[in-house]
Amino acid sequence: MELQRPRGTQDILPKDSAKWQVVEAAAHRVAQSFGYAEVRTPTFEHVEVFRRGVGDATDIVEKEMYEFKDHGDRDLVLRPESTAAVARALLQASAFAEPPVRLYYMQSHFRYERPQAGRLRQHTQFGVEVYGAGGPLADAEVIALAQSFLAELGLRNLSVRLNSIGDAQCRPAYRAALVAHLEGHREELCADCQRRIERSPLRVLDCKKEGCRRVxxxxxxxxxxxxxxxxRHLEGVEAALFALGISYARDGSIVRGLDYYTRTVFEIQYAKLGAQSTVCGGGRYDGLVEALGGAPQPGVGFGLGLERLLLTLEEESLLPADRSAVDVFVAAIGEELGNEALRIAQLLRGHGLRVEQDILARSLKAQLRRAQKVGVAKVVILGPQEFARGVATVRDMVSSAQEEVPIDQLAARITAPVRE
Ligand SMILES: [Zn+2]
Ligand SMILES: [Zn+2]
Known part of the structure; x- marks a missing residue:
């Protein structure tokens, strides 16, 4: 049997990794332009981080975690999401002392779920977290950051859907009203949701099952x-978005069914022909740090799945066409000049050029074919007679024009093309 990658994973080969790099570069650039710094957490954590930080009664924790015991009999899990992991890291580093804390991450999550397009068992999320700021400006800032990132990649028809799910003050009365309604429709709910009525009724709001959605x-x-x-908080978020010129709409169907979520929840949707697709989701989780055992800390953030985003960008032809990975090819005629070609290539790299040289001792014809194939702009041809005179031939691959250039002037004469 041939070796294959596990179900729900993907290999990212060079043709696609260039696209990933475009998206990753935009994420770093935009997050940093808002003053956010990157955080990276371990790929595996103690399972307790997510039991407490995501919630025992969630699908993620109940059904989707990759849990294992290590040789020291510890209960570990491949990180299923990053918000709880980042909060754990901040607590451990006592990093809440000087608010606000503004962070972003771009890392893999692992969930055992049915793989579908843009939804893999190992997937990558770009997300931000702001801690220590409880006011509406923080909510508006993270929404603006997500919006700027998506706009930077060329997505235009974006709409922000906004909702509020209340807080410790108003939640109990709402919860009671919700439980009363759910009790009245118990038979129409799925088995999971019937159990949730007492334990975590807000989670019924998140259920994707047809019958539950009707209720x-x-x-x-x-x-x-x-x-x-x-x-007042919700109106504050709306006023800030209005001031930023970001269009938004209230949408009661957007919820987060976890108790530590408070107030703002939002999604950013992208309108493509006939359908809305959610590209980003976020909200406020003022109760999370306390759930992990720390002093209460207001927090707000978003998460954005990059596989799905890449699919959308691909569909909209918003990813750059394949570009040449190399600017210059150094060809040597005869094996004796191989070391000289290496040296010249290295010299040109020192001047900011991306350079490839022959390492297969091929004929000049084969080397030029290779140069053509990788799409370089210039080829430096090093022949024995020219080398003896201290010159090399520089061929422009677009115009086919050739000129002799002294070897010590190559770097000055071949300038790097402007790259994004
Ligand atoms: Zn309230
Ligand atoms: Zn249900």
């Missing part, structure tokens, strides 16, 4: 039960 559509909405403070 939820008729259920009381969090937004109609907001206290004065939560309402």
């Amino acid at each position: 939820v559509a008729e259920a009381p909405q969090p937004i109609d039960h907001l206290c004065e403070d939560c309402l």
Whole structure:
């Protein structure tokens, strides 16, 4: 049997890794332009981080984690998401002392779920986290950051869908109203949701099952039960988005069914022919750090799946066409000049050029074919007679024009093309 990659994973080969690099570069650039610094957490964590930080009763923790014991009998798990892991890292580093803390991450998550397009068992998320800022400006800032990132990649028809799910002050009354409604429709709910009514009724709002969605559509909405403070917070987020010129709409169907989520939840949707697709989701989680055992810390952020985003960019032809990976090819006539070609290539690299030289001792014809194939702009041809005179031939691959250039002037005469 041939060796194959595990189901739900992918290999990213050079043709595609160039596209990933475009998206990753945009993420670093935009996040840093907002003053966010990168954080990287371990690929595996103690399972407790996610039991407490994501919630025991969630699908992620109940069904989707890659859990294992190491040789020291520790219960470990491949990171299924990053928000709880980042909060754990900040707690451990006592990094909450000087708010606000602004971070971004770009790392893999591992979840055992049914693979589908843009949804893999190992997937990559770009996300941001802001801690220590409880006001609406922080919410608006992370939404603006996500919006800027997507716009930077060329996505235009974006809409921000906004909702509020209340806080500790108004949640109990809402929760009671929701439980009463769900009790009245118990038979129509899936088995999971029937169990959730007592334990975590808000999670029913998230259920994707048809019957549950029908019951939820008729259920009381969090937004109609907001206290004065939560309402003012929501209006503050809206005013900030308005000031930034970001269009948004309230959307009661956007929820996060976890108790530590508070107030703002949002999605950024992209309108393509006939359909809306969610490219980014986020919200406020003022209860998370406390759930992990720290002092309460307001937090807000978003997560954005890069596999799905790449599919969207591909569909919209927004990814750059394949570009040459190399600017200059150094060809040597005769094996004796191989070392000289290496030296010249190295010299040109020192001047910011991307350079390849022959390492197969091929004929000049074969070397030029290779240069053509990799799409270089210039070829430096090193022949024995020219070398004896201290010159090399530089051929322009577009115009086919050739000229002799003193070897010690090559770097000055061949300038790097402008690259993005
Ligand atoms: Zn359900
Ligand atoms: Zn409230």
